[in-house]
Amino acid sequence: xxxxxxxxxxxxxxxxxxxxxxxxxxxxxxxxxxxxxxxxxxxxxxxxxxxxxxxxxxxxxxxxxxxxxxxxxxxxxxxxxxxxxxxxxxxxxxxxxxxxxxxxxxxxxxxxxxxxxxxxxxxxxxxxxxxxxxxxxxxxxxxxxxxxxxxxxxxxxxxxxxxxxxxxxxxxxxxxxxxxxxxxxxxxxxxxxxxxxxxxxxxxxxxxxxxxxxxxxxxxxxxxxxxxxxxxxxxxxxxxxxxxxxxxxxxxxxxxxxxxxxxxxxxxxxxxxxxxxx
Amino acid sequence: xxxxxxxxxxxxxxxxxxxxxxxxxxxxxxxxxxxxxxxxxxxxxxxxxxxxxxxxxxxxxxxxxxxxxxxxxxxxxxxxxxxxxxxxxxxxxxxxxxxxxxxxxxxxxxxxxxxxxxxxxxxxxxxxxxxxxxxxxxxxxxxxxxxxxxxxxxxxxxxxxxxxxxxxxxxxxxxxxxxxxxxxxxxxxxxxxxxxxxxxxxxxxxxxxxxxxxxxxxxxxxxxxxxxxxxxxxxxxxxxxxxxxxxxxxxxxxxxxxxxxxxxxxxxxxxxxxxxxxxxxxxxxxxxxxxxxxxxxxxxxxxxxxxxxxxxxxxxxxxxxxxxxxxxxxxxxxxxxxxxxxxxxxxxxxxxxxxxxxxxxxxxxxxxxxxxxxxxxxxxxxxxxxxxxxxxxxxxxxxxxxxxxxxxxxxxxxxxxxxxxxxxxxxxxxxxxxxxxxxxxxxxxxxxxxxxxxxxxxxxxxxx
Numbered sequence: 229x230x231x232x233x234x235x236x237x238x239x240x241x242x243x244x245x246x247x248x249x250x251x252x253x254x255x256x257x258x259x260x261x262x263x264x265x266x267x268x269x270x271x272x273x274x275x276x277x278x279x280x281x282x283x284x285x286x287x288x289x290x291x292x293x294x295x296x297x298x299x300x301x302x303x304x305x306x307x308x309x310x311x312x313x314x315x316x317x318x319x320x321x322x323x324x325x326x327x328x329x330x331x332x333x334x335x336x337x338x339x340x341x342x343x344x345x346x347x348x349x350x351x352x353x354x355x356x357x358x359x360x361x362x363x364x365x366x367x368x369x370x371x372x373x374x375x376x377x378x379x380x381x382x383x384x385x386x387x388x389x390x391x392x393x394x395x396x397x398x399x400x401x402x403x404x405x406x407x408x409x410x411x412x413x414x415x416x417x418x419x420x421x422x423x424x425x426x427x428x429x430x431x432x433x434x435x436x437x438x439x440x441x442x443x444x445x446x447x448x449x450x451x452x453x454x455x456x457x458x459x460x461x462x463x464x465x466x467x468x469x470x471x472x473x474x475x476x477x478x479x480x481x482x483x484x485x486x487x488x489x490x491x492x493x494x495x496x497x498x499x500x501x502x503x504x505x506x
Numbered sequence: 507x508x509x510x511x512x513x514x515x516x517x518x519x520x521x522x523x524x525x526x527x528x529x530x531x532x533x534x535x536x537x538x539x540x541x542x543x544x545x546x547x548x549x550x551x552x553x554x555x556x557x558x559x560x561x562x563x564x565x566x567x568x569x570x571x572x573x574x575x576x577x578x579x580x581x582x583x584x585x586x587x588x589x590x591x592x593x594x595x596x597x598x599x600x601x602x603x604x605x606x607x608x609x610x611x612x613x614x615x616x617x618x619x620x621x622x623x624x625x626x627x628x629x630x631x632x633x634x635x636x637x638x639x640x641x642x643x644x645x646x647x648x649x650x651x652x653x654x655x656x657x658x659x660x661x662x663x664x665x666x667x668x669x670x671x672x673x674x675x676x677x678x679x680x681x682x683x684x685x686x687x688x689x690x691x692x693x694x695x696x697x698x699x700x701x702x703x704x705x706x707x708x709x710x711x712x713x714x715x716x717x718x719x720x721x722x723x724x725x726x727x728x729x730x731x732x733x734x735x736x737x738x739x740x741x742x743x744x745x746x747x748x749x750x751x752x753x754x755x756x757x758x759x760x761x762x763x764x765x766x767x768x769x770x771x772x773x774x775x776x777x778x779x780x781x782x783x784x785x786x787x788x789x790x791x792x793x794x795x796x797x798x799x800x801x802x803x804x805x806x807x808x809x810x811x812x813x814x815x816x817x818x819x820x821x822x823x824x825x826x827x828x829x830x831x832x833x834x835x836x837x838x839x840x841x842x843x844x845x846x847x848x849x850x851x852x853x854x855x856x857x858x859x860x861x862x863x864x865x866x867x868x869x870x871x872x873x874x875x876x877x878x879x880x881x882x883x884x885x886x887x888x889x890x891x892x893x894x895x896x897x898x899x900x901x902x903x904x905x906x907x908x909x910x911x912x913x914x915x916x917x918x919x920x921x922x923x924x925x926x927x928x929x930x931x932x933x934x935x936x937x938x939x940x941x942x943x944x945x946x947x948x949x950x951x952x953x954x955x956x957x958x959x960x961x962x963x964x965x966x967x968x969x970x
Contacts, residue, residue: 251723265680271772271781272680296781312680314717444772444782447678447719448904449688450764451746456755463745466905480755483857487757491783498778 229309233286238368239361241293242336243302244278250285252277252315258343259321259438259470262287263446265312266300273297274443274465276340277316287313290339290368295492296499317446318469321347321436327410329353330402331377332395332424334360334416338369340438341415346376348413354378358398360416364389396423409433414473418482425473437473439464441484456480515617516545523837527807530692530775533834539579542627546575548612549619556609557621562954563596563661565589567606571624583632586625591664591707592657592953594633594699595686597626600950601828633702639709643670648967651676651734653720653907656684657949658740658940660707661956662963667710669964674734676718681771684742685949688771689763691801693808694831697770721906726914726936736963738929739922739938740956743946744904748897749793753851758785758859762794762802762898769805787894790814791862792840793848794898795825796946800832802896803840814840815890819847819867819880845869845880849887851895861891900946911936921945929959937963 234246252262261276279288293302304310321344329348333341338359349355357377361367362385374380381398382390391398403409412435414424421437428435441464444450448466455462458475462468518541520526520534537545549571557567566585573582586593602608602622610618632638648671652659655677663673681687683700708714720726720741729737746761748754765784768774772782790806792799795818806814816835818825821844825832836842845867852861866886869878903920915923915932922931922938929937939955941947 251718255723269773269780271783312717314678314680314719316722317719444764444767445679445688447722447906448745449743450767451748451761452764454748454755461748461755466745480857484755484757486856487785487858488783491777495778495781495783 229311230313231309232304232306233284235304235306238290239366242290242366242368243293244288244290245301246281246284246286246288247310247313248285249287249313249315252313253280253285253287254282256280256287256316257320258323258347259340260316260318261446261469262289262313262315263317263443264289264301264310266297266304267311270300270311271297272312272444272446274317274440274446276343276438276440276469278339278342290336292336296496299496299499314446317465319467321413321470323347323351325352327353328356328408329411329413330356330358330399330409332358332360332399332412332414332416332420333369333373334395334414334420335362335366336368337416337420338367338373341413342369342372344413344415344438345373349376349378356381356402358383358395360384360395360420362386394423395420396427399424400427403427403431403433411436413438418478418485421473421476422478425476425478429474435473436470437476438469439471439476439481440469441481442487455484512548512612513544515548515620516541516623518620518623523839526693527804527838530808532696533693536630537623537627539577539627542574542579542624543577545620545624546571549575550611552611556611557606557619560605560607560609562605562950563590563957565593565606565625567621570628571619571621574624574628579628579631580635582628584638586628587632589957590953591661592703593625593629595657595695595703596950596953597622597624597629598695598699599690599948601948603829605950633699637706637709640668642711643668645672646670646967648672648735649674649733650963650967651729651737652740653726653737654678654684654740654742654940654942655682655704655714656740656742656940656952657686658742658952658956658959659684659738660704661953662738662740662939662960663712664707664710665957665960666963667707667712669960671964671967672713673711674713674715676720676724677714677716678719679771680716682714682716684740688767689798689801691766691770691805693804694801719906721910726907726911726933730935735967736935736937738956738959738963739907739931739936739942740940740952741904741907742941742952743901744920744942745902746897747900747902749848749899751848751850753853753859754897756851756853756859757857758787758893759851759895759897762792762798762896763901765802765896766798766805769809775805775809784809785894787811788813789890789892790894790896791817791843791848791890791892792896792898793817794900795820795827796898796900797827797831799896799898800827800835800840802898803835804838806894806896807838807840811894815843816840817843817846817848817862817864819845820877821845821869824877847880847882848895852889859893859895861889862895863887863889901941903942903945907942919945927958928962929955930962935966
């Protein structure tokens with residue numbers, strides 16, 4: 229069992245938790261994730277480690293309540309515990325001093341970008357962050373991102389905060405303005421990552437994306453998380469989660485993500501009914 | 507002593523095919539005591555015990571069978587347990603027809619003693635009684651880390667604990683058992699039996715740390731540095747193989763590992779009471795001819811598929827699956843498409859599987875494996891309509907430990923190089939056994955490797 233030391237709602241339906249997992253906290257690096265199982269009947273699902281405190285022995289996870297499993301997780305309180313947490317899984321981000329790095333996070337995808345941004349900054353890169361959400365109240369980690377960025381830009385779909393529009397427009401603007409960009413890291417919904425890759429592709433700017441497909445074991449056993457990268461099948465849990473975005477078949481990824489859409493919707497509905505009835 | 511008059515080999519009662527295909531309960535019920543005694547009386551009690559030579563863990567077969575004949579079932583179980591840490595498992599999943607029963611003197615006349623069924627009988631009898639905790643061995647003060655709680659790891663850990671060593675198993679999953687819990691379905695090996703065997707190991711003092719992926723959360727070197735005197739690696743199968751044909755990443759295409767893990771370990775067959783989903787298919791093709799392919803096909807039937815095909819590129823004779831599994835699958839209605847090779851999986855515009863294109867094959871000259879190589883027949887292409895394809899054509903070893911243990915020698919296929927007799931790897935104090943060394947093989951062979959490694963580890967720890 230893994231005790232929840234701290235829990236905070238950081239945006240509507242977005243929860244931050246600090247979970248006691250000393251061995252993982254000691255070992256994890258930027259870009260890695262854990263797989264959780266909330267209780268004995270729960271499914272296994274991956275979440276990026278947003279932060280850790282080796283001394284306190286905790287890891288930080290940030291997630292959006294989207295289906296039954298995340299609803300069950302969000303229902304746990306400080307002092308309660310998660311049945312299973314395993315990690316750190318996946319390859320750490322390749323951190324290198326390249327010059328100017330642009331880190332783009334969309335929605336709850338800002339959480340996985342946060343540790344990458346810090347590692348990129350610590351090694352000596354100049355880092356510009358672009359974070360986005362549908363509206364101001366849904367934007368997470370703005371202050372944390374600002375504290376570690378040389379420059380932070382904000383985009384909201386409705387214009388309630390920062391630039392009204394998409395982060396890709398900000399990125400395009402920087403490129404049009406002649407700004408030198410050596411590396412782009414983008415994490416968020418599949419359409420965002422795909423759009424970022426389309427913006428950087430013509431200029432050949434290296435672009436790394438972090439993928440979050442359906443996963444079961446997370447250790448390279450089941451093959452459920454396979455994606456096509458440069459025409460080759462790769463397993464996100466052991467070969468990733470980060471890949472060269474220009475090589476990723478996003479179309480296939482989003483189709484595979486929908487495999488259980490109907491079943492998951494039914495399960496989430498049934499769960500809501502049970503809570504309502506109880 | 508004059509051998510008693512021999513009855514025919516006793517059948518084991520089982521659920522009818524029509525009934526069992528609708529549930530996940532175990533297929534055979536096991537011998538009733540009277541039947542077990544009749545079967546035990548068939549044993550000739552050969553002094554040379556050729557059957558034992560066919561057993562990778564050298565169970566004292568004639569001795570335990572004699573005890574069954576005498577009605578001392580508890581003692582029969584104790585005799586088996588002396589050599590086999592998981593008898594209730596082996597009685598169910600061992601390929602006895604290729605091992606002990608193959609060498610039985612009676613086999614020459616066609617009907618060997620049903621050693622596997624008797625082993626199962628004695629082991630189940632033992633499990634039904636109050637657990638016996640073996641007398642604790644004098645502690646040696648030595649600590650051993652075992653990586654992986656599958657057949658190899660559990661056997662190695664059990665033997666070492668019995669010898670007085672302090673053993674900790676590190677398991678990546680949230681439940682111990684390895685392939686016994688994620689791979690082999692409930693209807694072939696009830697999970698309560700695996701749990702009972704694991705509980706027995708815990709009572710013998712074995713500690714199990716779950717959710718611990720060695721190679722990630724800790725490396726082999728770190729385990730040695732923090733005070734383990736030896737490490738045994740039994741991490742089993744790794745990345746599933748795919749065929750490399752178009753369409754393999756469509757929705758509705760599973761590796762057998764994923765399909766079985768969802769159903770067995772995650773209990774997707776009880777969705778939505780359990781949260782892990784699995785596609786409720788109508789028309790399924792399973793590609794492969796081994797036990798895993800049979801397990802996947804039979805699972806698909808139980809999940810409600812109307813039609814399940816097994817597509818195998820060679821003929822029935824070359825199928826690596828156990829005869830009993832092939833028989834059970836056919837009885838339940840799995841349709842065999844032999845000498846057939848898939849060349850493309852077809853999808854709809856939503857990226858879901860809608861069919862598969864195949865070629866008919868014929869057998870040519872023998873290949874490197876000694877089996878006749880399948881050769882495509884020109885112009886034999888055809889399509890089948892499907893919504894699910896399950897690929898069961900084996901695995902390659904998991905790279906997590908080799909890639910984080912630089913001085914561990916790895917073979918050309920990614921398997922860890924280890925001495926056949928001792929399991930010792932290229933790295934001092936590190937041993938390995940099971941599928942991570944041999945590539946995909948059987949439960950009992952992995953157990954045999956775990957047992958031999960335990961012996962070698964013990965000798966090294968006590969000698970040094």
